Amino acid sequence: MTSAANFSIALVHYPVYDKHKDVVATSVTNLDIHDMSRLTRTFGLDRYYIVTPVEEQRKLVEKIREHWLSGWGSTYNPKRKMALETLQMEASVDTAVADIEKRTGRRPKVVVTGATGRDNSVSFADLKALIDADPQQPFLLLLGTGWGLIEQVFNKGDLVLEPIRGAGEYNHLSVRSAASIMLDRLFGR
Amino acid sequence: MTSAANFSIALVHYPVYDKHKDVVATSVTNLDIHDMSRLTRTFGLDRYYIVTPVEEQRKLVEKIREHWLSGWGSTYNPKRKMALETLQMEASVDTAVADIEKRTGRRPKVVVTGATGRDNSVSFADLKALIDADPQQPFLLLLGTGWGLIEQVFNKGDLVLEPIRGAGEYNHLSVRSAASIMLDRLFGR
Numbered sequence: 001m002t003s004a005a006n007f008s009i010a011l012v013h014y015p016v017y018d019k020h021k022d023v024v025a026t027s028v029t030n031l032d033i034h035d036m037s038r039l040t041r042t043f044g045l046d047r048y049y050i051v052t053p054v055e056e057q058r059k060l061v062e063k064i065r066e067h068w069l070s071g072w073g074s075t076y077n078p079k080r081k082m083a084l085e086t087l088q089m090e091a092s093v094d095t096a097v098a099d100i101e102k103r104t105g106r107r108p109k110v111v112v113t114g115a116t117g118r119d120n121s122v123s124f125a126d127l128k129a130l131i132d133a134d135p136q137q138p139f140l141l142l143l144g145t146g147w148g149l150i151e152q153v154f155n156k157g158d159l160v161l162e163p164i165r166g167a168g169e170y171n172h173l174s175v176r177s178a179a180s181i182m183l184d185r186l187f188g189r
Numbered sequence: 190m191t192s193a194a195n196f197s198i199a200l201v202h203y204p205v206y207d208k209h210k211d212v213v214a215t216s217v218t219n220l221d222i223h224d225m226s227r228l229t230r231t232f233g234l235d236r237y238y239i240v241t242p243v244e245e246q247r248k249l250v251e252k253i254r255e256h257w258l259s260g261w262g263s264t265y266n267p268k269r270k271m272a273l274e275t276l277q278m279e280a281s282v283d284t285a286v287a288d289i290e291k292r293t294g295r296r297p298k299v300v301v302t303g304a305t306g307r308d309n310s311v312s313f314a315d316l317k318a319l320i321d322a323d324p325q326q327p328f329l330l331l332l333g334t335g336w337g338l339i340e341q342v343f344n345k346g347d348l349v350l351e352p353i354r355g356a357g358e359y360n361h362l363s364v365r366s367a368a369s370i371m372l373d374r375l376f377g378r
């Protein structure tokens with residue numbers, strides 16, 4: 001078992017900021033379902049959680065997932081099936097944490113991410129060292145949609161991961177790009 | 190001027206394979222416009238070309254680009270404007286190559302990418318060394334949509350980049366994820 005096998009990610013649609021720093025629930029998009037599932041499967045992670053309190057959206061994603069897992073889509077594109085097997089819908093970050101604890105018997109360390117650094121940010125190398133030091137320890141990496149995870153989520157997390165820096169001042173990657181780069185830095189060969 | 194400033198990427202919608210290995214033109218998607226522009230701007234690259242022979246699609250993307258560059262969108266979200274300034278539509282890989290040659294006075298080295306390795310693939314370290322060895326040399330990285338760039342494109346390119354490998358056999362990243370990881374490996378800090 002590699003250390004990635006105890007590592008999960010959560011794409012959080014609430015609570016996040018919008019453009020005006022109001023706290024909102026963003027909508028789940030179809031590409032976020034597929035791109036991140038494929039990423040999770042490629043790097044051999046445990047779970048890809050999509051977190052939204054909106055029940056209708058959880059149900060809709062479940063329906064899409066079912067289509068590819070056991071419906072017509074499962075024979076049309078088996079690689080999509082393999083990817084979506086990692087996907088699980090959750091109503092909140094807390095229920096995702098509880099799910100990991102229930103399955104593994106250990107409370108995951110929650111790693112918060114964002115485009116802005118914090119005084120207590122850990123580097124990618126630091127996080128990798130922590131993961132490798134105890135492969136049985138589960139981790140949950142939180143990725144914010146919209147204009148990012150709200151401050152309270154940062155305060156509640158066990159660790160804050162350093163932001164990805166670009167060439168200059170401009171540093172506005174999509175959450176899909178950021179997640180791809182983070183997982184490659186942690187688990188890429 | 191960093192070496193990234195002479196590096197461009199092209200998201201190629203034709204000629205690519207579909208699921209049945211037929212040669213097709215795929216459709217441009219809205220997220221591909223924005224995600225890849227943000228990536229290009231974040232890493233300080235020269236251009237992000239979207240390549241499609243379908244004139245209606247080129248016109249539609251130009252219209253979207255105009256909205257964010259000089260329309261109402263330019264004041265609503267200036268960061269989107271900064272990202273889309275890197276975007277340029279081209280009818281073919283050849284016209285993208287010609288555009289770079291016209292602007293820089295040098296013919297770019299064309300780097301082809303895909304999920305399968307070739308005997309003559311160069312590693313990320315090899316490519317990085319080539320880029321750093323001559324910062325004035327332009328490069329154009331080709332990214333395939335659909336089921337990937339056709340064989341003839343691989344044969345015509347100057348270099349083939351090694352594929353990104355995951356944890357096991359499964360290796361089916363979205364082109365958005367693959368592009369993000371490639372650029373981070375080449376230019377990330």
